[in-house]
Amino acid sequence: MADELPDADTLRILILTDTHVGFNEKDKVRGKDSLETLEEALQIGKNGRADLILHGGDLFHENKPSRGCLFRTMNLLKQYTMGSGEVAFEVVSDPACFGTGQVNYKDPNLNVECPFFMIHGNHDDPGGESNLCAANILEVGGLCNYFGRHEDLEDIVIRPILLVKGKTRVAIYGLGNIRDERLHRAFQAKKVRFETPVDTEKWFHVMILHQNRHKGNKGAVPSKACIHEEMLPSFLDLVIWGHEHDCQVKPQESLRGEFYVMQPGSSVATSLSPQEAGLKHVALIDVKEGVFRCNPVPLWTVRPLVMRDIVLSETGLLKTDTQQKQKQRSIAKPKCRI
């Protein structure tokens, strides 16, 4: 799949999420990790001849990225999304959903070859006096198409972006992060509506959201502080789940078997948890008419996180042996690298 151009009816999308650029940026050793992995992901999209990039939120780790972080991210987006290549798909929905009133590659003053689409996460959500987010700065700089912002929580109307490439029609429903309890309540109260294109069955329906995902009753999250797959409409074909850092990139059938769910996971470990320890991935998905194929691509720049259990009672240490405790500490340290 990679290196070959997608055919005239195949829309190829680089899927990534939770890149958390700027995470730990003051750390002398790990400070550049998040940015390097963002670049690796963008490189995968370029080498893989993606038609577009779709980001699931938490692009930035900080709501107000540092100047250096914003600058370097803009530089990367400029490098990987602008160029003289042709965009082979059309946006046929109302471009008024974008802040600039048009999708960036239609701006006559910009040459965009691989447009970047994104929703916001909880880390980079809009707010403050201006009620803007970092994505708005990227947008006015011609570097992204920001969508999926819903301000009226009493009436959340999700209008898809409609993309057409040859015979393939893809509707993308964006839902930027909303506080989980509030969104849960809005779903329960039927205050979340999806607008669908006419000839609904001729479209491939993708939803991208950034919320806690219900993991059954085993999880620590109360069931009202997350979104259950069953709450999402059955006409969807594929749901891209952002916010969950665990990489479950291979599409899984939803509980009721109505759609697939893929959860790309974060591209940098932001916590010392087993969920962050697995191999990280992005994915290239090919949509051709009504079907899709997912090609997960591992990220090799990610710093390995190794977790191991130590059973103290088996170490032969005496509880009162201070010297041994010191020694044990120095042993335990390298076992938990991030």
Add this chain to the structure above:
Amino acid sequence: MADELPDADTLRILILTDTHVGFNEKDKVRGKDSLETLEEALQIGKNGRADLILHGGDLFHENKPSRGCLFRTMNLLKQYTMGSGEVAFEVVSDPACFGTGQVNYKDPNLNVECPFFMIHGNHDDPGGESNLCAANILEVGGLCNYFGRHEDLEDIVIRPILLVKGKTRVAIYGLGNIRDERLHRAFQAKKVRFETPVDTEKWFHVMILHQNRHKGNKGAVPSKACIHEEMLPSFLDLVIWGHEHDCQVKPQESLRGEFYVMQPGSSVATSLSPQEAGLKHVALIDVKEGVFRCNPVPLWTVRPLVMRDIVLSETGLLKTDTQQKQKQRSIAKPKCRI
């Protein structure tokens, strides 16, 4: 002059400085003043068919402009500098002086019709962990050409940007703000050097700087905390003085008669001083071969600042008359509007 296209040998430059965008932005009445006047200035450049815009620093009032301020400024620059019109001059000096390695209108992925060039002021100077300034964000967004940054204060080498339009050759020497005492010392110690193009006499030499200006011994500024005209080299033809908010836009001959000095002044009053109370201006200058003409244009969006002296002893008030004092206060108030 305005409304007519400059001829093929005339380089027309919109000159502005100290726009202090974001000044007082939380003020409910005056919050948008600085941005509105920036737009008025850009409009003057557009209507006046300027070939380029040259800004003398303090574009932003805050070193870290708020998100809304940055966003709206970027939006204005996008609106007024990008477009399908042709740029009628050439930059023939090494474009490595720009952070992106090229002047923005030469970027094949951008359509720039009226390029914006700027130096930094003391308000928007580079620093912090990244050692960047707000201008670098504009630059990576394709919205400005930032120059005149000198990092080695032991050896300040001012290399001009060389612009050619028809028979006219203009060399622009940029010097972004440096702490006045340090720059003064560097000049005295001959650590400031100017590189000039070959055939120096065939060029029109413009210097743009952002420093305290020596005003004789009457001023409050110690003479080592400012730059004296006599310190600047005599081959210059025109010096554009930023930082001084007083509008002295009409070019004045320097003390030794070697060059002209124009001081456009701020476009928003940032202090309650007589210097800020005059009518504000920007200027369109036409350079044709060795000569220039300056066309000052008043800014009408600037909120009038009226200053009047009140001699309390002439008001007929008794010192102990509290009621009268109250009354006087309510009279005095409207006399000092900003």
